[in-house]
Amino acid sequence: MTEQPGTSTRLAGAVQDLAFEVVSALRSGDHVGGVCGGAGIGHDDGLGLAAVRVLGSDVLLPSVLLGRPADDSDLTLFQQAVTVFPPGSDASAVSAWSHWAMTNTLLRLADTTDAVDTADAAGTMDTPDTADAFTRSALSPERAPGERPAGGGTEPATDWLDGAPWQTLGHQLAVLAALAVPGSGSGVARVAARRPLDVARGFVRAVRRRDWLQAAGTGRWLAVVDGVPDTLGLDAGLEFVAQMGAGDARVALHTHVAQALRARAGV
Template sequence: MAEQAQGAVPLSAVVADAATGVALALRGEGDPYALSRILRQGDALSLAAIRVLGADALAPYALDHRAAPGGEDDETVVREALAAYPPGADASEVSVWSYRGLVEASHAFLPGGADRWPRPPEAGAVWIDNDPWPKLAHRASQLAALALPGLAPGLADALAARTDDLARGFVRAVRRRDWLQAAGLGRWLARLPQVPPTLGLDAGLAFVRQMSGGDARVTLHVAAARSFYGRGR
């Protein structure tokens, strides 16, 4: 999704502000989280930011004691985002999976029956078996929001079969100073079983957060790994 500017505020700034709000909520800091207080209804940049964050826009609601869902206002803004940015016929598999993750998170974390939300689109997973490990690591890192507990269990199971390749990707991303990719891969590794102890994931995640210079999405990924899986420092 190309970044657009509306007035003087670029999409990247809106995404960063929203990611910061999510990370604060996951750490139990700041005011109780409500998506509709951070990203407004009817605002084009807010809707685009929800699609960029995907399921992470609703991540604090997986921690019941750290968020106060905004009820119908939350539902409305998520519905607007889903309607405004559905994956097209030529959408990448990452885009389809990200959309699917937001739909799944809406089912899981927002009130209302399943019939009030779109059906999750079918998303291909052949790439998990077939991609060479650098490409697999790149795609998996882009889908780190789906590492939330209970989401995309089929995807998580398939990635678990390539844990060693994800670990290789994590090390490579750290060496290349690609902090966002490293944080996304570290978050997946935090969810997956049988991560090699020699990887040093906890220290690695702490190092990535420190070296990222306060990147909001890196901070979010590390906070999620810590809050949901107890990994990182």
Template sequence: MIADAATGVALALRGEGGPYALSGVLRQEDTLTPAAVRVLGADALAPYAMEHLAAPFGADDEAVVRQALAAFPPKADASEVSVWSYRGLVEASHTFLPGAGRQWPAVPEADTGWVGSEPWPKLSHQVSQLAALALPGLAPGLAEQLAARTDDLARGFVRAVRRRDWPQAAGLGRWLARLPDVPRTLGLDSGLAFVRQLGGADPRVTLHIVAAQRFHGRGW
């Protein structure tokens, strides 16, 4: 289900398959839908950031989002990744789905101290899991902190490519596409194209590369 939903988002971002509707790729009545939305996070709403690619957001779509937010809030002992992922979905609801009468939950607080303190291998792993937050306008505080560690993320991207860890490479590459001052020697565009060529059988890898292209103009 997650793979199918990721494919649906990627197709929409490419302008294929007709207007995107969240409730069209993840149906409210399916018991696994809340979990799938929680895993995709903000990416479940990515096409709504480009209004011409999405159908009008309706009551069924809203119900799907609210199901996920209610079913899987982060627990008190949740990891930073889990907290930030949940925050990203809430923030995307506020940012991409404005509308009279829609009262989304408040955006929860999330710490950024770990960004400066984690060694680069662990940081790279965590940041790759938060690739959906690389959407424009989301998590500006996190993006600011990550900008100070661009070199470390670039190092993680190279290591992930060498290890053929395509999900991690795609997630890191997507964040690097958003961040300023990426080392020109990294060859990010050709690197992203390479990751898609070899790792594109994974729909979430494809989604990350397509998002880097559509929103940040990288990886063509």
């Protein structure tokens, strides 16, 4: 189906609103209510559900990083997004990994949150086809050579990323910045941990190209891997990216997480 005019713009705006609420929750530490409710996303909001899928596991990041139970409404919408937007047979590896991260986040929160039955949640939402199409597009950037899609309950493959040029590595890691959390243990995190110098090169390249979202995403990865060269000046770089990309809530989200993780580690 052809995407209706304005759908992509409205979805992008919904993603921005949702990211802003996540940043607000992380900064306050005692955010009242859920991030989805703060962004005006309700249970009959197909476009809002698509925004949850685009932002991915970062929707529940306050619970992951602050160790508090997830808001019931956030959890319900999150599980609906997991079910309604699974990666298709032709999905990119990025889409498969984003989906895996969301399901893995639900497992990580299982000890602190009573799970809502995913199958029941799926039946409560009728997602607009245009939002569905745009969401799949947003989660499926151009594939790198040799990239293979993966899905299901198992961890997707990383062979498409292992030998990628550093430029491609930086781009792909930035798209998957939601996986850059302490203790994730994912295959993507292991690839990043093996190539800190290449990730650093990707960060510098993104800054020089004034691609603030990519710079913020690679900067977030640099906050969770070892071996980052001191000469990079990551702290100053993150502050600069945050200032230059201040108009983008997703830039604010990634830079805030990176800065918080470095402060927590006493770097």
